[in-house]
Amino acid sequence: MEPEFQQIVDELITSFHDAGQADIVADLAMPLPMTVIARILGVPHELMPTFKQWTIAFTKGVGALDMPREDIIDMFARVDEFYDYFTEQLAKRRAEPADDLLTDLLNARMDGEQPLVESEILQMLVQFLVAGNETTTNLIASTTKRLIEDPELMAKVRADLSLVPALIEETLRLEAPAQGIFRLATRDTEVGGQPVAEGELIFLMYASGNRDQDFFPDPDELEIDGSRAQHLAFGRGEHVCLGANLARREAQIAVTTLLQRLDNLAFADAGEKIPYLRSFALRGPTSIPVTFTKVTES
Numbered sequence: 001m002e003p004e005f006q007q008i009v010d011e012l013i014t015s016f017h018d019a020g021q022a023d024i025v026a027d028l029a030m031p032l033p034m035t036v037i038a039r040i041l042g043v044p045h046e047l048m049p050t051f052k053q054w055t056i057a058f059t060k061g062v063g064a065l066d067m068p069r070e071d072i073i074d075m076f077a078r079v080d081e082f083y084d085y086f087t088e089q090l091a092k093r094r095a096e097p098a099d100d101l102l103t104d105l106l107n108a109r110m111d112g113e114q115p116l117v118e119s120e121i122l123q124m125l126v127q128f129l130v131a132g133n134e135t136t137t138n139l140i141a142s143t144t145k146r147l148i149e150d151p152e153l154m155a156k157v158r159a160d161l162s163l164v165p166a167l168i169e170e171t172l173r174l175e176a177p178a179q180g181i182f183r184l185a186t187r188d189t190e191v192g193g194q195p196v197a198e199g200e201l202i203f204l205m206y207a208s209g210n211r212d213q214d215f216f217p218d219p220d221e222l223e224i225d226g227s228r229a230q231h232l233a234f235g236r237g238e239h240v241c242l243g244a245n246l247a248r249r250e251a252q253i254a255v256t257t258l259l260q261r262l263d264n265l266a267f268a269d270a271g272e273k274i275p276y277l278r279s280f281a282l283r284g285p286t287s288i289p290v291t292f293t294k295v296t297e298s
């Protein structure tokens with residue numbers, strides 16, 4: 001899908017390229033993963049504004065610290081629309097199989113197991129939306145913010161774009177777009193000397209493990225030259241993130257193209273604080289207004 005990612009990124013950047021100003025979140029970091037997932041799910045172009053509403057509805061509640069009642073009601077109305085639409089699409093694929101993910105999910109079989117039932121398939125689609133959109137948006141936004149905050153880093157990466165993947169990994173480690181996830185203890189155990197009883201709910205913080213000083217020398221420093229130990233931003237083990245490589249590649253292409261096409265990237269209002277999501281589970285800027293000049297072809 002790389003050429004497709006590149007095409008989407010090119011189109012998004014072209015849409016604000018001449019203006020000399022943009023919001024990195026609204027104009028690039030949010031629409032990129034959303035468009036990618038919509039294409040994977042086969043959502044037609046004309047339905048994109050609705051798809052965006054559904055995506056926002058699903059992610060709004062994740063770890064939200066305060067949410068007005070009307071927003072909660074609106075959120076569930078959108079969620080229903082999403083289920084209705086994809087229930088109908090699954091029925092269509094059942095009647096007329098196509099070469100797409102929905103048909104693949106209907107046909108998926110594991111040795112000796114029953115096919116997935118519709119509610120399982122719908123939950124998987126939700127998982128793509130919730131797990132894949134906001135997190136990737138946060139990664140692209142956080143990486144761009146770090147570059148703007150550190151002109152030396154920006155110059156270094158601009159001069160050698162092969163450093164972009166290492167920059168993305170360090171942003172994943174330091175910013176951890178998914179800060180943590182809940183686990184239910186299935187038996188009495190101990191984590192870091194702390195007893196955990198069977199049935200207890202614990203919030204496992206990848207973000208904290210990513211700054212473990214026993215594991216990462218100078219854990220708070222962004223280090224793109226040496227090879228850092230593997231971080232936990234995508235989890236670990238059986239449930240490791242399914243979309244890790246998708247997210248990595250999207251972010252790498254977005255940041256590389258940004259640096260190739262925009263020069264003098266700066267915060268539009270240097271005195272203004274960048275707003276963040278109000279969530280304990282997800283971390284990322286909600287808006288990054290920037291100014292820039294176009295890179296001139298040499």
Ligand code: HEM
Pocket residue numbers: 037127128131132133135136139176177178181206232233234235236237238239240241242243244246247248
């Ligand atoms: C920067 C972007 C992303 C981050 C930081 C991230 C992070 C995570 C984390 C921490 C987990 C939990 C792992 C565990 O339970 O141990 C996870 C699981 C998952 N992620 Fe991601 N994710 C990202 C992007 C994506 C994308 C793009 C998709 C799909 C399109 C995706 C789909 C999933 C799914 C399906 C799971 C559940 C896997 C399972 O339980 O077997 N994620 N992700």
